[in-house]
Amino acid sequence: MTYRVAMGGFLHETNTFAPTRATYADFVQGGGYMPMVHGDAMFSACRGINLGISGAVERGREGDWQMLPLLWAGAIPSAHVTQDAFEHIADALVTRLSVAGPLDGVFLDLHGAMVCEHLDDGEGELLARVREVVGPSVPVVACLDLHGNITARMVEMADMLVGFRTYPHVDMAETGRRAAEGLEYLMTSGTPPAKAFRRLDYLIPIPWQSTDLEPAASLYARLAELEGEAVISASLFMGFPAADFNECGPSLVAYGPGAKAALEQLATEFAEAEARFAGPVFSASEGVAEALQRVKAGAVGPVVLADTQDNPGAGGDSNTTGMLRALIEADAPDAALGLLVDPESALNAHAAGAGASLAFDLGGHSGVVGDGPYHVTATVETLSDGRLVAQGPYYGGASLNLGPSACLRIGGVRVVVTTHKAQLADREMFRFVGIEPETTDILVVKSSTHFRADFTSIAAHILICLAPGPMAFSPSDLPWKHLTPGMRLGPLGDAFHPVD
Incomplete structure (x- = not known):
């Protein structure tokens, strides 16, 4: 039939x-x-x-x-x-x-x-x-x-x-x-x-x-x-x-x-x-310090840091700067971060051209408490129209259009800046601007878990990091008003009771 x-x-x-x-x-x-x-x-x-x-x-x-x-x-x-x-x-x-x-x-x-x-x-x-x-x-x-x-x-x-x-x-x-x-x-x-x-x-x-x-x-x-x-x-x-x-x-x-x-x-x-339902978490600076220590100790493959509180797969705008600041302040010699969604910076990079060095106010445009634009001078390493095919297990061959994009370099830190937002859950989202994730010491991904599908096989270690962002790691940190009374705000956590 x-x-x-x-x-x-x-x-x-x-x-x-x-x-x-x-x-x-x-x-x-x-x-x-x-x-x-x-x-x-x-x-x-x-x-x-x-x-x-x-x-x-x-x-x-x-x-x-x-x-x-x-x-x-x-x-x-x-x-x-x-x-x-x-x-x-x-x-x-x-x-x-x-x-x-x-x-x-x-x-x-x-x-x-x-x-x-x-x-x-x-x-x-x-x-x-x-x-x-x-x-x-x-x-x-x-x-x-x-x-x-x-x-x-x-x-x-x-x-x-x-x-x-x-x-x-x-x-x-x-x-x-x-x-x-x-x-x-x-x-x-x-x-x-x-x-x-x-x-x-x-x-x-x-x-x-x-x-x-x-x-x-x-x-x-x-x-x-x-x-x-x-x-x-x-x-x-x-x-x-x-x-x-x-x-x-x-x-x-x-x-x-x-x-x-x-x-x-x-x-x-x-x-x-x-x-x-538990595990270790690190602040931005602690996570970078731990990653550098593990690289120094001979980590085989990249140390992957998940910027979980700015995960665009959970409502973040993928533009907070806490993890970027931590990398630069630690003078990380070989690190990459993506995706930082900043249409104006992407446009400025394209106008300047590959090889140019100029000042940027990167990210930080969503009004997140504890976050703000990061003023840096960076070199425009590569440019892209933002079109790629994400072949990893999560996206499964989807064609993505991230809009005008660029790889910016600040010392040993490279940043993938895009116009459109997408969760970094595929290695091609580094490669499309010339970053080889397999051979980079430290990778910061704006993702909570989906990145594991394509990065676990190459990662020496995976660390969950907490920088300011709109997707609180712990539900107990959110200002709930309408949740069911008695719902616990985390495993073994306190029960929610609305305030009159």
């Missing part, structure tokens, strides 16, 4: 404490995702890259589905999605859906942590609008990010929610495939499965959510073990711990006759793992 399936996507991870909001133009540009696409263009745009929609489309082709493309849009994490952007994109998606004709199913590639200027639960609202169009009997399945803050409304409006199982997210396309397989199961059976949903009770710092580390590695391995005849699908969502609304936090979702029992088992294991 050939199934008629509507397919689309709308992704944003919202840090409500971040300095910059997501506009419609940000979704058009993509910022590390593929640019916005409508209709049939979606199929060619997503082919062969690591996105949920890509895996779902591939599975649909194998199943000989008649796929009806709606639209796909994603923007790099930031503060709230503007009302204009949400309504424009949601209306376009739902309008296309309403004229698609009779459907056997709907597949949506979502994130799960979208907060808008005018509503807290972006995905719940979108799913409700989709459900209003297709009615109660057409199965609706969504592929979601591991960091989704899953709401009761999302669970109610979708027949199945399927989450990533890796962080770094090297399984985005694979998760889209699994979600599409779940949709085919529902279309074939004709009966929605039993649902089980539970919100968990402590927030986890982003770097310790990595499935390359314990205890997350073991917790996610359990999901596949529990799936079978009685459990069609099980997902653990770590949550995105920087979205100030009532339903922020980790959660579990399972489907099938054994869903409730599986959920109880997973919740117990999550509770028992709490104390193990």
Whole structure:
């Protein structure tokens, strides 16, 4: 039987404490995702890259589905999605859906942590609008990010929610495939499965959510073990711990006759793992000093420092200067930092030309407390138009456009300055301006975890560093107002209680 399936996507991870909001133009540009696409263009745009929609489309082709493309849009994490952007994109998606004709199913590639200027639960609202169009009997399945803050409304409006199982997210396309397989199961059976949903009770710092580390590695391995005849699908969502609304936090979702029992088992294991979500962290100066010491001791490969609090994958603008200052003040002899997003400095470098030496006020333009522009004299080492193909496991062959870019050198420190924002999670994001990451002693990456996908294999050591930035390492450092009372602000941390 050939199934008629509507397919689309709308992704944003919202840090409500971040300095910059997501506009419609940000979704058009993509910022590390593929640019916005409508209709049939979606199929060619997503082919062969690591996105949920890509895996779902591939599975649909194998199943000989008649796929009806709606639209796909994603923007790099930031503060709230503007009302204009949400309504424009949601209306376009739902309008296309309403004229698609009779459907056997709907597949949506979502994130799960979208907060808008005018509503807290972006995905719940979108799913409700989709459900209003297709009615109660057409199965609706969504592929979601591991960091989704899953709401009761999302669970109610979708027949199945399927989450990533890796962080770094090297399984985005694979998760889209699994979600599409779940949709085919529902279309074939004709009966929605039993649902089980539970919100968990402590927030986890982003770097310790990595499935390359314990205890997350073991917790996610359990999901596949529990799936079978009685459990069609099980997902653990770590949550995105920087979205100030009532339903922020980790959660579990399972489907099938054994869903409730599986959920109880997973919740117990999550509770028992709490104390193990921990690890060492360094200030900017401590991290650089430790890296220099390890280089001096004979580190084989680069020492990688994660500038986690300015991670653009979590709402940072990728322009704070704390780590750069620490490198220069320590007179690091062989170091590189990226990406520093500063359109004006990139433009000035291009105007001056390669080989020129001039003064820059680098970065620091987002008003982050404790940060500001860094006045330095630098040599323009190389220039680029910012176009590259990121071949590593996270981006998975995506074409990126970082806009006019430059490599600036200050002593032994090189800085990758770009016009557009993207998380540095691929070695090509150093190479495109002439920096060879494998042979550089110290690499500073504006990322929390996704960089591990392409850098762990070459890194002698990985250190988590804390310089001023909008994505607090510890959720307890954020000025929460609307979180669920009693939610603990970190593993073994204090419970949140709102101040009247």
